[in-house]
Amino acid sequence: MRIGIVCYPTFGGSGVLATELGKALAQKGHLVHFITYQQPVRLNGFIPNIFYHEVQVPTYPLFDYPPYETALASAMVDVIKNNNLELLHVHYAIPHASAAFMAKQILAKEGKHIPVITTLHGTDITLVGRDKTYAPVVAFSINQSDGITAVSKNLRDETFKTFSIEKEIEVIYNFVDVQRFSRKPIDAFRKVIAPNGERILLHASNFRKIKRVQDVVKVFNEVQKQIPAKLLFVGDGPERSTAEDLARELNISNEIRFVGKQEQMEDILAIADLFLLTSDYESFGLAALEAMASGVPVVSTNAGGLLEININGETGYTANVGDIMTMSQQSLSILKDEKILKTFKENAANHAKQFDINNIIPQYEELYERILRNS
Ligand code: GMT
Numbered sequence: 001m002r003i004g005i006v007c008y009p010t011f012g013g014s015g016v017l018a019t020e021l022g023k024a025l026a027q028k029g030h031l032v033h034f035i036t037y038q039q040p041v042r043l044n045g046f047i048p049n050i051f052y053h054e055v056q057v058p059t060y061p062l063f064d065y066p067p068y069e070t071a072l073a074s075a076m077v078d079v080i081k082n083n084n085l086e087l088l089h090v091h092y093a094i095p096h097a098s099a100a101f102m103a104k105q106i107l108a109k110e111g112k113h114i115p116v117i118t119t120l121h122g123t124d125i126t127l128v129g130r131d132k133t134y135a136p137v138v139a140f141s142i143n144q145s146d147g148i149t150a151v152s153k154n155l156r157d158e159t160f161k162t163f164s165i166e167k168e169i170e171v172i173y174n175f176v177d178v179q180r181f182s183r184k185p186i187d188a189f190r191k192v193i194a195p196n197g198e199r200i201l202l203h204a205s206n207f208r209k210i211k212r213v214q215d216v217v218k219v220f221n222e223v224q225k226q227i228p229a230k231l232l233f234v235g236d237g238p239e240r241s242t243a244e245d246l247a248r249e250l251n252i253s254n255e256i257r258f259v260g261k262q263e264q265m266e267d268i269l270a271i272a273d274l275f276l277l278t279s280d281y282e283s284f285g286l287a288a289l290e291a292m293a294s295g296v297p298v299v300s301t302n303a304g305g306l307l308e309i310n311i312n313g314e315t316g317y318t319a320n321v322g323d324i325m326t327m328s329q330q331s332l333s334i335l336k337d338e339k340i341l342k343t344f345k346e347n348a349a350n351h352a353k354q355f356d357i358n359n360i361i362p363q364y365e366e367l368y369e370r371i372l373r374n375s
Pocket of ligand 1 (some may be wrong): 011012013014015017092121122123151174206208210281282283284285286287
């Protein structure tokens with residue numbers, strides 16, 4: 001198939017997922033055209049069957065806000081026509097679903113039918129999408145899609161609760177390349193982070209408010225009072241300084257390292273003992289799944305789709321949002337005992353296998369074929 005993929009090219013989960021999907025489809029022989037404003041972060045190196053089209057957004061003194069959506073829709077029209085694409089798969093509804101609708105209408109006038117699939121990722125529904133400044137356009141453009149998917153049952157249900165959606169929303173879970181994340185720890189790296197054999201706790205995110213990164217510091221603070229431990233923060237974003245400030249206040253800065261945005265997550269996860277995810281909401285929690293695939297148990301909140309990924313008492317534990325004491329006790333109960341830690345690590349790795357890339361990609365291919373047949 002000749003497929004167009006539209007996503008955010010940045011470190012967010014939706015962009016990572018869309019890029020890995022495109023790479024996997026290309027490996028299976030499909031021709032995949034990425035249409036984004038920047039090279040997606042995980043699209044590194046030359047991959048046959050992958051094409052990258054950069055959306056140019058010219059500025060003009062009149063524009064306080066350059067019209068990205070218009071530029072994107074025009075780029076979609078251009079790429080679809082020039083490469084005779086058969087379908088367009090957009091990730092994250094805003095503004096990709098409405099730009100796709102516009103491109104579809106333009107092409108229809110020229111006699112070309114292009115089916116559009118929209119994958120909902122989370123905040124495009126639960127936070128940004130439901131804001132009344134965007135909601136009518138989001139609801140309309142989702143309804144205009146030929147196929148709609150959500151990355152968890154929770155997100156599907158939230159979408160039906162939030163908008164009047166007239167079509168079926170199929171759940172296709174996010175995936176992970178289990179083989180890639182089954183790395184052996186690099187001893188030298190572990191020694192740098194935890195020179196005296198301390199337990200390593202890890203958090204990775206975009207440090208937005210929704211992640212509650214201060215809660216990560218608070219949980220870690222309780223843990224390190226009882227066992228020797230280090231905390232690694234991966235990623236960057238607006239709330240990073242609040243986490244740094246709190247660490248200073250609690251006098252635990254020396255036990256915490258901020259390593260910034262990283263591409264080789266598999267090497268970092270390989271040295272971790274526990275992944276902390278304290279979010280207010282996660283539609284899925286791709287970062288937690290990547291941790292589990294690396295054999296790292298997860299202590300997370302029970303918000304949104306996290307309960308579908310992190311099985312309480314098996315792959316880690318879940319607790320109410322903001323319940324620092326419970327999350328600290330849960331973390332300690334895993335980390336204190338070598339045998340228990342080993343069991344949780346094995347459980348996490350085993351559970352992640354059901355989300356392996358090889359199980360999920362065929363679900364997207366089946367959806368594409370069905371939509372092409374019926375449209
Ligand atoms: O978590 C974020 O803020 C980024 C956001 C994104 O769109 O990149 O992540 C969402 O999509 C990911 C991939 O499907 C999910 O794993 C995340 O749970 C989801 N984030 C939220 O729902 C807050």
